[in-house]
Amino acid sequence: MAPDLECVDLVKKFGDTTAVDNVSFSVPPGSFFSILGPSGCGKTTIMRMIAGFLDPTSGDIRIKGNSVLNTPPNKRPVNMVFQHLALFPMMTIAENIGYGLRRKKMPQAQIARKVDEALDRIGLPGIGRRKVNELSGGQKQRVAIARCMVLEPDVLLLDEPLGALDLKLREHMKVELKALQAAFDTTFVYITHDQSEALVMSDQIAVMNAGRFEQVGNGQDLYYRPDTPFVAGFIGDANRWTGRIERAEGKALQLRTSTGLAIRATATDALAEGDIAELFVRPEAIRLAGNSGDLGDFENRLQGTVTSILFNGAASRVLVQDEAGETLEVTLPQSGEFSSLQRGDRVHIGWGAAQASCFKGAA
Amino acid sequence: MRAQARIGFILLLMPLILWLGLLIIIPHIDMFLISIRERISFGVYETSLTHYQKALTEPLYLRTFWRTAVMSVLATVITLLIAFPVAYYIAKMARGRLQQVLFLLCLIPFYVSELVRTFGWMILLRETGIISHLLQWAGLADQPVEMLYNDAAMMVGLVYTSMLFMVVPLVTTLESLDDSVVEAGYDLGGTGLSVLREIIIPHAMPGIVSGCIVVFMLSLGNYLTPTMLGGKDSLWFTEMIYNQFIVRSNWELGAAFGFMLLVLSSVIVWGMLRLTGRTLQETLG
Amino acid sequence: MIPTIPRSRSFRLIYGTYVLLFFLYLVLPLAVVATFAFNNSQFPSLPWEGFTWNWFFGEERPQIGVFHERGILRAVGTSAFVALCVATLSVCVGTTNAFLFNRYEFRGKGLLYVLMLLPLVIPGIVLGISVLVFSSTLANGLWDLAQIDLQFLRPGLLLVILGQFSFITTIATLVISARLQKFDRTLEEAALNLGATQLVAVRTVTLPFLAPALIGAIVVAFLMSFENFNTTLMLVGSDAPLTIAMFDRLKEGSTPLLNAVSLLLMLGSSLLALGLILFQRGR
Numbered sequence A: 001m002a003p004d005l006e007c008v009d010l011v012k013k014f015g016d017t018t019a020v021d022n023v024s025f026s027v028p029p030g031s032f033f034s035i036l037g038p039s040g041c042g043k044t045t046i047m048r049m050i051a052g053f054l055d056p057t058s059g060d061i062r063i064k065g066n067s068v069l070n071t072p073p074n075k076r077p078v079n080m081v082f083q084h085l086a087l088f089p090m091m092t093i094a095e096n097i098g099y100g101l102r103r104k105k106m107p108q109a110q111i112a113r114k115v116d117e118a119l120d121r122i123g124l125p126g127i128g129r130r131k132v133n134e135l136s137g138g139q140k141q142r143v144a145i146a147r148c149m150v151l152e153p154d155v156l157l158l159d160e161p162l163g164a165l166d167l168k169l170r171e172h173m174k175v176e177l178k179a180l181q182a183a184f185d186t187t188f189v190y191i192t193h194d195q196s197e198a199l200v201m202s203d204q205i206a207v208m209n210a211g212r213f214e215q216v217g218n219g220q221d222l223y224y225r226p227d228t229p230f231v232a233g234f235i236g237d238a239n240r241w242t243g244r245i246e247r248a249e250g251k252a253l254q255l256r257t258s259t260g261l262a263i264r265a266t267a268t269d270a271l272a273e274g275d276i277a278e279l280f281v282r283p284e285a286i287r288l289a290g291n292s293g294d295l296g297d298f299e300n301r302l303q304g305t306v307t308s309i310l311f312n313g314a315a316s317r318v319l320v321q322d323e324a325g326e327t328l329e330v331t332l333p334q335s336g337e338f339s340s341l342q343r344g345d346r347v348h349i350g351w352g353a354a355q356a357s358c359f360k361g362a363a
Numbered sequence B: 001m002r003a004q005a006r007i008g009f010i011l012l013l014m015p016l017i018l019w020l021g022l023l024i025i026i027p028h029i030d031m032f033l034i035s036i037r038e039r040i041s042f043g044v045y046e047t048s049l050t051h052y053q054k055a056l057t058e059p060l061y062l063r064t065f066w067r068t069a070v071m072s073v074l075a076t077v078i079t080l081l082i083a084f085p086v087a088y089y090i091a092k093m094a095r096g097r098l099q100q101v102l103f104l105l106c107l108i109p110f111y112v113s114e115l116v117r118t119f120g121w122m123i124l125l126r127e128t129g130i131i132s133h134l135l136q137w138a139g140l141a142d143q144p145v146e147m148l149y150n151d152a153a154m155m156v157g158l159v160y161t162s163m164l165f166m167v168v169p170l171v172t173t174l175e176s177l178d179d180s181v182v183e184a185g186y187d188l189g190g191t192g193l194s195v196l197r198e199i200i201i202p203h204a205m206p207g208i209v210s211g212c213i214v215v216f217m218l219s220l221g222n223y224l225t226p227t228m229l230g231g232k233d234s235l236w237f238t239e240m241i242y243n244q245f246i247v248r249s250n251w252e253l254g255a256a257f258g259f260m261l262l263v264l265s266s267v268i269v270w271g272m273l274r275l276t277g278r279t280l281q282e283t284l285g
Numbered sequence C: 001m002i003p004t005i006p007r008s009r010s011f012r013l014i015y016g017t018y019v020l021l022f023f024l025y026l027v028l029p030l031a032v033v034a035t036f037a038f039n040n041s042q043f044p045s046l047p048w049e050g051f052t053w054n055w056f057f058g059e060e061r062p063q064i065g066v067f068h069e070r071g072i073l074r075a076v077g078t079s080a081f082v083a084l085c086v087a088t089l090s091v092c093v094g095t096t097n098a099f100l101f102n103r104y105e106f107r108g109k110g111l112l113y114v115l116m117l118l119p120l121v122i123p124g125i126v127l128g129i130s131v132l133v134f135s136s137t138l139a140n141g142l143w144d145l146a147q148i149d150l151q152f153l154r155p156g157l158l159l160v161i162l163g164q165f166s167f168i169t170t171i172a173t174l175v176i177s178a179r180l181q182k183f184d185r186t187l188e189e190a191a192l193n194l195g196a197t198q199l200v201a202v203r204t205v206t207l208p209f210l211a212p213a214l215i216g217a218i219v220v221a222f223l224m225s226f227e228n229f230n231t232t233l234m235l236v237g238s239d240a241p242l243t244i245a246m247f248d249r250l251k252e253g254s255t256p257l258l259n260a261v262s263l264l265l266m267l268g269s270s271l272l273a274l275g276l277i278l279f280q281r282g283r
Helices: A045-051 A093-103 A108-121 A137-149 A167-184 A195-201 A219-224 A227-235 B003-035 B050-057 B059-093 B094-111 B114-125 B130-137 B153-173 B178-189 B192-222 B223-229 B237-247 B249-278 B280-284 C008-038 C070-103 C111-122 C124-146 C156-180 C185-192 C198-227 C230-235 C242-252 C256-282
Strands: A005-014 A017-027 A032-036 A060-065 A078-081 A155-158 A187-194 A204-209 A212-217 A239-249 A252-257 A262-267 A276-280 A287-289 A302-308 A315-320 A327-331 A346-351 A356-360 B037-041 B046-047
Touching: A005 B178, A017 A045, A017 A060, A017 A204, A017 A212, A017 C256, A032 A045, A032 A195, A045 A078, A045 A155, A045 B249, A078 A137, A078 B178, A093 A108, A093 B192, A108 A137, A108 C185, A137 A155, A137 A167, A167 A187, A167 A195, A187 A195, A195 A219, A204 A219, A204 A227, A212 A219, A212 A227, A219 C256, A227 A356, A227 C111, A239 A262, A252 A276, A276 B153, A287 B059, A302 A327, A315 A346, A315 B046, A327 B237, B003 B037, B003 B249, B003 C070, B003 C111, B003 C124, B037 B249, B050 B059, B050 B249, B050 C156, B059 B094, B059 B192, B059 B237, B059 B249, B094 B153, B094 C008, B094 C256, B114 B153, B114 B223, B114 C156, B114 C242, B114 C256, B153 B192, B153 B223, B153 B237, B178 B192, B178 C256, B192 B280, B192 C111, B223 B237, B237 B249, B237 C124, B237 C230, B249 B280, B249 C124, C008 C256, C070 C111, C070 C156, C070 C198, C070 C242, C111 C156, C124 C156, C124 C185, C124 C230, C156 C198, C156 C230, C185 C198, C198 C242, C198 C256, C230 C242
Parallel strands: A032 A187, A032 A204, A078 A155, A155 A187, A262 A356
Antiparallel strands: A005 A017, A005 A060, A204 A212, A239 A252, A239 A276, A252 A262, A276 A356, A287 A346, A302 A315, A302 A346, A315 A327, B037 B046
16 A cells, blocks of 8 residues: 655755755654654745645655645645634634535535534534634644644644644643544554653654754664664753764663763674764662662662752652762652652662763764 | 823823824814814805815816825725735745845835835837837827827826735735745645635735725825826816815815815725725734 | 635736736826926926926926925915824824723713714815804904904914814824723732832823824824815915915916926825824834
């Protein structure tokens, strides 16, 4: 079966700057595909090319196997949920949802029925006569999706639709969007700069930076097995060092930082002795302990002083400074054993070499 | 209200009341009173509707009245049709510097007296004017062509004079239309025409209404353009008011005409507001 | 129909041409007026008899230039005087109106606001005759009562000023209100909190904030007064402002002198407007 959406060697240049640089990917039917990246990385450009509001400089976009490059936006079998939703303020909710159906010259009665069905589907029956500005943020969101879904598009594009919502509602809508996608059984292509949105909802995530895809994979791949330093730094938090490789035996490495700290790590790229490398260790991969015995057989063990406790509920951290003066961020377990931890306390920390990813650094 | 605030309130209210009372409300009431009095003999007056009777029965007066109304509506419609694509271009198609420059260009005629604008059209259109010369030079006419002193010339002048007051409100409302709303219209299968009809025009309605009201008022109350560009038999209602007041010194009939013009403009403005469900405050304020 | 929607080449070409033609239509009459100010002929029309500065600086008949034509110069002076008075008055009243509508809630506010807007929907000529009628009622009444003849209530400059003031004030009020609405009231509260009295707070915080709008309103009021024709026509006495003086000459038949005056008017008001735009952009 042909993938619902396929981009081949997509390039978009604006004058001298290359916004999208040779990007290829394909999205299998019925999946939730996210493009995640910082603002300005080119993800919106890709989305607008798929929707037809921008022409690619080169490359091809195929939907269900057919190129759509010469199809104008109003004829493409893709629909888009805009960043600020772009609901038509001059129309009622029912008119908004029925807009695309009216364009297809569907009979009035059938449109009314379809609109009612869609409203039921999004859990907002009976609001058809209301005006757009009478709805809450979450309701508008659902209406914007329904407005596209009544047209049964092959692909639904979503351009950071949760950006304008407040935190609580955003958490809620993440779950709901995923459920809606399952209910409509349609391919969603979602762009966002918020990694949590991408990780929670997506089947596949493409991490994008400076016009290129750094890595495509599911959430676990990106989190546990980042391919590039950018992904390692962008997904989740990490303690980060630059140093020189002292020893290399296959994948097992030892790196010495500029302050003299020696760290055992695992190579992601091909690295040899003497190479400059970048090292990432997640705060949650570091174990905190009262004595060195609790650190078991971790390859890396350090002793240090607590310089600060960053309390943030489940995401609480401590900053630990070792003898050499390096400061590390370490997750503070909320299981109770460290509830009396204070600034100035001496602690032991340790992590396994497998949790320390090493990449080739800039020379 | 505390005493100090009360004094401040009264001090601020005074100029408003004086201005509206002495220059707007009382003068108009006085004008109405003059219009319903009939001079019996020197210094002796009687209340009567005879001037209105005269205005409504005399064919010349009545014809001029309706002609002025219809031509003003026509001028408004033409102005809207010409201005809309231009306003749309400025608001949505032009970008950055070009947008600013085009907008400023639209304002230029406003900074030039109406008299100068009318004078310009006279130089262009009259028998010895530029266009007549151009036509002869191009061989399209073998003798001087008089294009002045007819309804078409007057319409050109009226539309020209009011253009700015249509373009500016249209640009302002169209600018507030989010690009993504238009894109959404296309994305959901709309064509240029349906997006225009269902999204752009409804959004621009406030601008259309306020533009139309102002242009209509300006056309209706125009004196210069019909006098200078219009033909001998295309009398404008304001010319009749002027004639009664200044030439004939028949203030009673002139005041009656003035009051009729006021009623006509109020009715049309009110009708337009009713039709679109808007208030005067929203439209002008 | 925005740049991101693909459009055929011919559509864009036609649209662009239309807009271009529109601006030609806009500029054409003004360009023609300006050009013929330099025609070395008695008529502002073709044929072109050669370039001359005479219509500006000429000292002898038949080509007396603007700067030596007494009547025109006097009319300019009259217009400037009227415009200055109207601008000052209407901006003062406009400012008090703006504060009144912005700061106070009172019964009848809505009605007063609508009344305040009314002058915009009253034809200028009707405004003119109503002021004319009322002032002469006053003058006649005074004469009947006390045999006093107040000349300033007869058509003349005072009536012209009042007539123009009656509707330009609405525009000044709208311009100033728009800016006052954007004013953050907490700034004034901060001033009070720091020890200023109410009046001092308004003078030191609010009025400086309003300055661009005040200056804008003065310029707009000045220009509108200078160009006003309809209302002035009904109220003018022996001292004719420029627009009326030009109108009288135009009726008699025009010479390029009028073009020269027009060109100077265009330059003057454009400079004023440009200065205003630059000033407001600097803010």
